[in-house]
Amino acid sequence: MQGVMGDGGGVVSGGGSASGSMSTVSRDDNLVLSSEDSSSPDESELELALGLSIGCASGGLTKFQQTLRCQYARFLTAKDFPPLVSSASSSSSSSSLSASSSSSSSSSSLSRANVTAGTKRSADSVAVPNGSSSQVVGWPPLRAHRMNSLVNHVKSPTAEEFNSVGEKSRCTNAMSARADNGCDKKNGNYMEKGHKSLFVKVNMDGIPIGRKVDLSAHNGYEALARTLEDMFHGPTPLVNSLRSNGEKHDTVVRATGPSRLLDGSSEFVLTYEDKEGDWMLVGDVPWRMFLSSVKRLRIMKTSEANGLSPRLQEKSRRQRCKPI
């Protein structure tokens, strides 16, 4: 998991898109597979790897393995090459490059289903008319950086004509869209189903340099806690060298085992600031609710958090009663 995060951390992307569209396809096709329903934790972690970015290599693992397996199963000659993607994905492929990521990921879920479900799936795929876009990993050969940037151009993606008028309106659309969304391109510029990467800042007491973590790439508190522990585990030479220029810091941060951030047994607790500006203890509300209200995270010393906890508990009780 850590390796995956390490690769995907800084890449602008539609983080949750792939996993989201996978569950869409799953729902439509009555498949068992979806990031939430998956029984095996390993599988869900693999699926989450898809969520990290369009072009990020860490996303490529599962997408690519599925596509290739599917290809091999049917690959004969050039003429026999069938489209990979079902109609479900073409409905979601409004934006061009969001299409390439969401449909390639949905093609991967299909391919996985293909392997597990047998021939039935492949028959369905072959029946798809040739007009739908067949997205294959790494084709056309454009680097992730360019793909991500191009996504910012395509605002109203269906049936665009390539003429002067179309170009002008696209530019204007881009401007107005930008005015709406602000400069932060990370949040939901391109994902039609609302699957956004959700990068929030994380600061840990005693460490001057904060990090960012993509919450939407995690399926729950356990996963998040593990990621954070990996992130802040021990000082690096880098951090030391930066520190040596500045102040002296007393405690050296060390992760003390799995999920101790959540169970209150370590000397640190995980807290978050919600939309109302209050600092809350992480873990009280359902994960989805947490995602919708979190603004940033802070790994706080337990001693400091204790003073807050009565208020935290009261607030979380209030929150549970609120309608969603």
Add this chain to the structure above:
Amino acid sequence: MIEDPVYQMSEDDDRSPPLDLGGPASVTESSNKTRNCTGVSGSGSSPIEFQAQYPDQVLENVLENVLYFLTSRRDRSAASLVCKSWLHAEALTRSDLFIGNCYAVSPQRVTARFTRVRSVSIKGKPRFADFNLMPPNWGAHFTPWVAAMATAYPWLEKVYLKRMSVSDDDLAHLADSFPGFKELVLVCCEGFGTSGLAVVASKCRQLRVLDLIESEVTDDDVDWISFFPESQIYLESLIFDCVECHVNFDALERLVARSPSLKKLRLNRLVSIGQLYRLMIRAPQLTHLGTGSFSTSAEVMAQGEQEPDYVSALAAAFAACKSLVCLSGFREILTDYLPAIYPVCANITSLNFSYANINAEQLKSVICHCHKLQIFWVLDSICDEGLQAVAATCKELRELRVFPVDAREDIEGPVSEVGLQAISEGCRNLRSILYFCQRMTNAAVIAMSRNCPDLVVFRLCIMGRRRPDHLTNEPMDEGFGAIVRNCKKLTRLATSGLLTDKAFSYIGEYGKLLRTLSVAFAGDSDMGLKYLLEGCPKLQKLEIRDSPFGDAALLSGLHHYYNMRFLWMSSCRVSRRGCREVARAMPRMVVEVMKNDLEEEVMADYVEILYMYRSLEGPRDDTPKFVEIL
């Protein structure tokens, strides 16, 4: 990078001082030395004691003095093969090291042979890794290299890395180990973030060049620009257009203001046009400028402010940059501001519009001034009409790249054979082309092969897989055949569209200078690959995906693989058995087979990715789980 000759000779204190080489006596001795030299290398009897044998010392000093004028690495390789004393002398005088495959040789071997290196270039992952065809964490770590160089090359000044995995710790190690470090260029790298940049900025006090090109930079929320100390006034190049996080603009402005030697500045897309203006007026000496977003910031737009005078003010700033030759950026271009660049168009030789979604009319207004343009990168939003305008004006064009705005496969597409034909007719000096399109004809490709015979690089990407000529419905064989036949200087080729084995027979027959070849979704049978391996003697880098080439084809190249840097085959028809045979037949090849599903052993003999390369070191020890070395 010519070194001081005194430095060279004074280091060898176990040798006596060099002879005077002017007189006739020394000429005789020189010829004796040559004979000795040949004799030794021919018989291979005993190792030469350079220190003991007086004549060989002279030869070596001569060689050292001559050899460091040799800059081409191919010439140096040739020189080092003459005999052992030439090998030794060449090794002592090589200051620029180029390592085309980081796994072909180990850092220990390199640092042992070349002891006086000032500049190192290392390439890591194969190119197809850029397109997610390889699982992540494959390798190409910079760590062992920086560790070895830290002790061996304390005077290291320049590091150039391409497709390497570089961590923040690596950057910290680099910053700590080389007090005279001057240039860091990272192309298509990943694994580091703004924290690593901060350490480099603060500790590399002699830094002149910090270029980040198409690399993935993690946002660690560190204001790295502020880490350049006030004493940093020597910066010559700062390229960070790929960094996807805000930089502290005030710090950047101060940095630019105190860097009179700054020639290259490429801003990221989060720098607004107003900020660009403020930087430009502080740096009129720039030769290379990346303009950032070339748009106003969101807050300004939301308030509905218009800056009517901005265009003329900006135009004045551009006009003041009299040395500007290379322009790029335009990441979120507000086309109203395009006229601001007119003053520089007449002088620019390189223009990168490949992030600017502009139409033909908007392009025309710019390109009509660009008579000196040699390198042009653009989006296909300009359509065939825009390309015709380019062809009409840019007679000096050497390199053209046309990228797609919309990368889907089954759409109509704004550029076609019409644009390609126009370019071929207008830009006769074309050397390099990369052209993404949805439809193409053999006729246009053949026309290009005739009109642009000096082509060195021809990369055509018809985005629909296996698309035939859209007018005749024939395969694209004849077009590519004409390219290899008529463009006698061609060294790099990338194919696409519907291609039969015939296309490969042409390539094998005519592509005698071909060094790099990319094949995707092409060919009918093993014969295709066989034609290539048997026909192209200079082939160095061959990357193939999704083509029906199998073991028989793979095994037909055994005579050639040691001459190659690498072979990549993914989603083809090679089996483990075939790959194992190659591994057995060629002990110096590292044959990597990549597994994609660690759990399942479905289709156990099938190889999804084959990546093989020659190496002096044997199998590497840092393979991830999904890689198996046969």
